Amino acid sequence: MPASNPADRVALLFSGGSDSTLAAVRAAERFPEVHLLTYERYGMTDVQNSDTHVARLRERFGADRFVRPPIANVDRLFRHVSYEGYLGDVRKHGFMVLTTCGLCKLAFHLRTVVYCHDAGVGNVWDGSNKAMVIFPEQMIEVLDMFRAMYTDAGIRYENPVFQYDDEQGIEFGSSLWGLGPARAERQVSAKRTTGDELYELGILPARVIKGTPYDKRIQGRCYQMVLFNLWARWYYLERHDMARYRREVEAFYAEKVGRARKLVQEFAADPSGSRLRRLVEA
Amino acid sequence: MNPVKIGVAFVASALGLVLPWRARILYSEWLGRVANLVPPRFYRVRPDAGIEPR
Numbered sequence: 001m002p003a004s005n006p007a008d009r010v011a012l013l014f015s016g017g018s019d020s021t022l023a024a025v026r027a028a029e030r031f032p033e034v035h036l037l038t039y040e041r042y043g044m045t046d047v048q049n050s051d052t053h054v055a056r057l058r059e060r061f062g063a064d065r066f067v068r069p070p071i072a073n074v075d076r077l078f079r080h081v082s083y084e085g086y087l088g089d090v091r092k093h094g095f096m097v098l099t100t101c102g103l104c105k106l107a108f109h110l111r112t113v114v115y116c117h118d119a120g121v122g123n124v125w126d127g128s129n130k131a132m133v134i135f136p137e138q139m140i141e142v143l144d145m146f147r148a149m150y151t152d153a154g155i156r157y158e159n160p161v162f163q164y165d166d167e168q169g170i171e172f173g174s175s176l177w178g179l180g181p182a183r184a185e186r187q188v189s190a191k192r193t194t195g196d197e198l199y200e201l202g203i204l205p206a207r208v209i210k211g212t213p214y215d216k217r218i219q220g221r222c223y224q225m226v227l228f229n230l231w232a233r234w235y236y237l238e239r240h241d242m243a244r245y246r247r248e249v250e251a252f253y254a255e256k257v258g259r260a261r262k263l264v265q266e267f268a269a270d271p272s273g274s275r276l277r278r279l280v281e282a
Numbered sequence: 283m284n285p286v287k288i289g290v291a292f293v294a295s296a297l298g299l300v301l302p303w304r305a306r307i308l309y310s311e312w313l314g315r316v317a318n319l320v321p322p323r324f325y326r327v328r329p330d331a332g333i334e335p336r
Contacts, residue, residue, distance in 0.1 A: 043307035079303055095295050100310075226317060227298045227310040234291035238283055 003033040006122030011035040016050030016219035019127030022194040047220035078107040096252040100224040102136030131166030145257040
């Protein structure tokens, strides 16, 4: 049933994987209208795979509960976020500019701000999870920066599956090409995962799907994490500890999100003539 | 601390730093193909790095 009030609508950043699918389930339990947003850019492939779980969600909750806009391209936004002030960022933060996954997610969030304005949506959710600790965009410190950015646009931002355990945890990405041992270790220690919930709801065919052939069929693929992981795991974390890594990520993203917030504030003041609108529509 | 790992990662990352965006994306994909040839144990972070989810 379509909602008339922005507070009754939620936009969900939806990859189609188990974390964002469970977030969609929780969203459907709380909001009358759920907008499932999937983005693409150069370097991402098979993003239309996310349609698989859209169909499963519609079967379970009803087709009219989910709005599925066309998959939007964010190439220009991603380039802007990644390379605005690049030389200064390299000078000040060094290899932190290679944290592509966090910068890509920041571009997604900026695009989502514009979507919410245009579609009259007052809430944004995503599938961020505490276990993905190396990824800046899933660190609580950075998530809180995103929250402040959304507040600038009058939008409430939440992470409904953040506290779930994960059967892969920190090994995700580190063992992308040899998931077996890492998954087995994590399965033993994980208490309650998003996969458990989706399996019990009848949405997933198995409790553990991450890294499996099924997982590859339900979401897009992207290899920019490889360079980022190589730097983070083989270079940075060989030399420093995680506490320092978190501090340096926080310092870099404080500047990056700070610049993004300026874009959002300009957009809030002048939605049609702002730089953010131009970056989205180009 | 493994100086070979650090050296390889430094050179690979430095190249990534100077490539234009499309070239960097293709380069990262190529690294992924090379990584397929490396045993997974080499990707693990050293156990004393203090990585714990919050």
